[in-house]
Amino acid sequence: MDILAVLSVAIRGALGPEAAIYALAAIGLNMHFGYTGLLNFGQVGFMLVGAYGTAISVLSFGFPLWAGVLVGMACAVVLALILGVPTLRLRGDYLAIATIAAAEVLRYVYRSSFAEPVTGGVYGLVQFAGSFYELNPFSGPLELGPLRFGDRALWLMTVAWGITLLAAVLVWLLIHSPWGRVLRAVREDEEAARSLGKNVFAYKMQALVLGGVLGALAGALLAINSQAITPDAFIPIITFYLWTIMILGGASRVLGPIIGSIVFWFLLTFLDAFLRGAMSAGWIPGGLLVPSDIGAVRFAAVGLGLMLLMMFRPAGLIGNRKELRLDVR
Amino acid sequence: MSDDTHAEIVAQREAVVEQERAHEAEPSAGARRAAQALAGVANTPGVAKPDPILVADDMARHFGGVRAVEVEHLEVQRGTITALIGPNGAGKSTFFNLITGFDRPDSGRWAFEGRDITGRPPHRIARAGMVRTFQLTKALTRLTSLENLMLGATGQRGEGMLASLLRPSWAAQEAQITSRAEELLDRFNLTHMRDEFAGTMSGGQRKLLEMARALMVQPQMILLDEPMAGVNPALTQSLLGHIEALRDEGMTIVLVEHDMDVIMSISDWVVCFAQGQVIAEGRPDDIRKDSAVIDAYLGTHRALHEEDPS
Numbered sequence: 001m002d003i004l005a006v007l008s009v010a011i012r013g014a015l016g017p018e019a020a021i022y023a024l025a026a027i028g029l030n031m032h033f034g035y036t037g038l039l040n041f042g043q044v045g046f047m048l049v050g051a052y053g054t055a056i057s058v059l060s061f062g063f064p065l066w067a068g069v070l071v072g073m074a075c076a077v078v079l080a081l082i083l084g085v086p087t088l089r090l091r092g093d094y095l096a097i098a099t100i101a102a103a104e105v106l107r108y109v110y111r112s113s114f115a116e117p118v119t120g121g122v123y124g125l126v127q128f129a130g131s132f133y134e135l136n137p138f139s140g141p142l143e144l145g146p147l148r149f150g151d152r153a154l155w156l157m158t159v160a161w162g163i164t165l166l167a168a169v170l171v172w173l174l175i176h177s178p179w180g181r182v183l184r185a186v187r188e189d190e191e192a193a194r195s196l197g198k199n200v201f202a203y204k205m206q207a208l209v210l211g212g213v214l215g216a217l218a219g220a221l222l223a224i225n226s227q228a229i230t231p232d233a234f235i236p237i238i239t240f241y242l243w244t245i246m247i248l249g250g251a252s253r254v255l256g257p258i259i260g261s262i263v264f265w266f267l268l269t270f271l272d273a274f275l276r277g278a279m280s281a282g283w284i285p286g287g288l289l290v291p292s293d294i295g296a297v298r299f300a301a302v303g304l305g306l307m308l309l310m311m312f313r314p315a316g317l318i319g320n321r322k323e324l325r326l327d328v329r
Numbered sequence: 330m331s332d333d334t335h336a337e338i339v340a341q342r343e344a345v346v347e348q349e350r351a352h353e354a355e356p357s358a359g360a361r362r363a364a365q366a367l368a369g370v371a372n373t374p375g376v377a378k379p380d381p382i383l384v385a386d387d388m389a390r391h392f393g394g395v396r397a398v399e400v401e402h403l404e405v406q407r408g409t410i411t412a413l414i415g416p417n418g419a420g421k422s423t424f425f426n427l428i429t430g431f432d433r434p435d436s437g438r439w440a441f442e443g444r445d446i447t448g449r450p451p452h453r454i455a456r457a458g459m460v461r462t463f464q465l466t467k468a469l470t471r472l473t474s475l476e477n478l479m480l481g482a483t484g485q486r487g488e489g490m491l492a493s494l495l496r497p498s499w500a501a502q503e504a505q506i507t508s509r510a511e512e513l514l515d516r517f518n519l520t521h522m523r524d525e526f527a528g529t530m531s532g533g534q535r536k537l538l539e540m541a542r543a544l545m546v547q548p549q550m551i552l553l554d555e556p557m558a559g560v561n562p563a564l565t566q567s568l569l570g571h572i573e574a575l576r577d578e579g580m581t582i583v584l585v586e587h588d589m590d591v592i593m594s595i596s597d598w599v600v601c602f603a604q605g606q607v608i609a610e611g612r613p614d615d616i617r618k619d620s621a622v623i624d625a626y627l628g629t630h631r632a633l634h635e636e637d638p639s
Contacts, residue, residue: 173494178479178487178503185469185480191431192467196481196546197455198488206490322526 001277006270008146013269014262017153020160021221022265026245026257027167028214033243034252035175036207037187039096042083043215043242045103048234049075050216051223052110052119058128060118065131069220076216079106080209088204095208103236111231124230132224160221164258167214172254174210183207184252244306250316259317267305271298359577363409363597364612372611372619375402382407382550382581383428383459388437390423390605397423398434399605405550410572410582412592414616415602416625421585422464424602425552429461430454442549456483458549462556464585466535470528474519477527477538478510479503481545506545513541517571533564540571551575553584557591569595593617601625 013019025047032038053072057063063071083102087094110119119125138151138158149157174180182203185193190200223229241264249260275294278284289297313319356364370376381404390398398420405411413421426432428439430451438447441459449457469477485506486492487499514520517537522530527538536556543551556572557565565588573595576582586592592599593613600610603625609616616622 170494173496174490177493177496178485178499179490179493181472181476181480182488184472184476188469188471189467191463192469193480194431194451195429195455195461195463195467196542197452197460197483198480199450199452210490 001274001281001283003277004146006273006277008148009273010266010270011147012149014266015157016265017156017160017221017225019261019265020157020164021218021225022242022245023258023261024160024164024167024221025215025218026242026249026261027164027171028211028218029242030246030251030253030257031171031207031211031214034246034256035171035180035183035187036204037092038088038204038208038211039092040099040208040211041096041236041239041243042099042101042103043211044234044236044238045099045106046076046079046212046215047219047222047238048103048106048110048231049079050219051229051234052125052219053216054220054223055125055128055229056118059125065129065224068128069217072220073213073216076212077209080205080212084205084208088201088208100236100239103234103239107231107234119231122230122232124228124233126228129224129227156221156225160225163217163221167217168254168258175254179203187252244302247316248306248309250319253316253318253320256316256318263317264302267302268298271301357573357577359408359573359579360597363406363576367406367409367598367612370406372609372615374607374610376404376610378404378406380407381405383439383441383583385428385439386437388424388427388434388439390420390427390432390434396605398427400424400437400607403600403607403610405581405583406598407549407581408576408579409597410576410584410595411598411600412596412613413583413585413600413602414587414589414592414622415608419602419625420605421602422554423605425461425554425583425585428454429459429552431461455546455548458547459552460543460546460548460550461552462536462539462543462554464554464558466532466539468527468530468535468538471526473524474514474522474527474530474538475507475510475524478513478542478545479506481542482506482509483546510545513544517541518567533560536560536568537564537571540568544575548580550581550583553582555585555587557586557588565591 025043028046029040029043032040032043050072053075054065054068057068057071058065079102083095083098087098109115111122113121115121133152133155136151136155138154141151142149142154175183182193182198185198186200186203193200193203219234222233245260245264246257247260248264249256249258272294275284275289275297276291279289279291279294309316366379370378383405385400385403387402388398388400389396413424415421423432427434427437430449430453433448438445440446441454441457444457446454446457455461469480472480485499486502492498511520511523514523517540519534519537519541522534527535530538540551540553540556553572556568560568569591572582572584576597584596596613598610599613599616601608601616601619601622608621608625609619611619
């Protein structure tokens, strides 16, 4: 087995567009949970409306792609308002229930046959991001030793990581301001924030909208990346990957989701390539594992890794342990 | 322990007692002012005050069949320390929750500074100048002490989502708020905790922090829900000192407290609750002798009935 090849595949996974897109969606989730304490278990719903908002605007209404992305983000604002108005005045658990249900309801609505003329139903939509790839300034692949990125991937990586870093800068600026101070106060104790004259509902709503819009942007990029979307790509497990990424990196840290996403994708692709390599080299007996199991095994391994992390670094890779200890009392 | 240090401690203790006596003998300017203002006020429940900052009418709050609060009329005199006393479950804290907007009454109207604030949400009542603290201290544990205080400042330009991105628009105000917060930390002897998470503080320090944070709002009136609960005696003295100093600066203070010594020593006016109603109010000395208060606390009526079955 060529360990160098395995590593290069893993690094490609860690730096690829998917890692950037998941990092962006996790930054949105971090806005919700890490800074405001909102339990959003339906971040994938925001990604879905972002992706479909983009694709439908382009295909059905003939919008340019950039306008489609804006429509996708606007859809996230609407979704956040619909979810937030009834639940944000109540205890935190209600938002958790509403979001997880809303994400699933949206998926079923978008895949239903009555929506098929617009959403393509279970078959989804394809070929709406051609104009994005026409702008590609890269003419050839980039090769760094065994590492190779195609020109298409390079262009998408540039844009996706660029947007992700911009989002991180935006979150940093927001959090290190009086606005961010109020958000963190809301996370610690809503009543205390209220007693000091802060309109807690408004702040929670702003955080929900902002994090949702970042999720929608990630969804739009995901759609552009694959040039094809189906509702069943937006299943609840995506939300839990995002939670994993956020906790892995360190919640309520600006760079937490980015580091979390890179590590998550590195581990996932590394395990995949490693297991395949080990199997073809005959290291793993065929009776123990067959190639079709690899997908499941690597997620089990990531789960195990997460458990170990919670035991030995409960605050995440770059989290503040001192801060976490305060929570346990 | 050597005799020397023992003698020293005794001497210190005597000095403290001496100070306390001097303090009792000579009321502060604020206490004199409050006593003068309340001089002509009769000690009957619901009595009108010469300059009320808070007026509550027909306040009622029922929890199922329990009448938690049924207050016909209550006024709080400006610039005084008013204590709410009463047995557990008498409705003191519920009354606090009602007038600060944290709970909604079934009926009733109340006005602060002459403005009707009935039914307003808590954050708007706080901004109007009436700030409360909580019985179970609500320190924002994962914010530093300084951040806890800075949060209290009102009218912060940087608290708007878009404005927060333009640092120059709020940097000067932020510096001003920081120095105000530092002054308050100093006043409450918390400077050494400035950059520590509030979650690392002791219970007593949290009480101080919460009071300081409430002051950052620059309220006209502050409501303290059991400020001395769970605080050691030395810190209680310092808390009392802070409360009296605030009154002397002209602030109105309403506090719920169970410690009778504390109430009698610092309050200018005492309101006694029992079963949701105001059963007595008056100067501390009158309240001490009031038969309704003694009944509520000791249950003499019931005791008499039991002793006298005929």
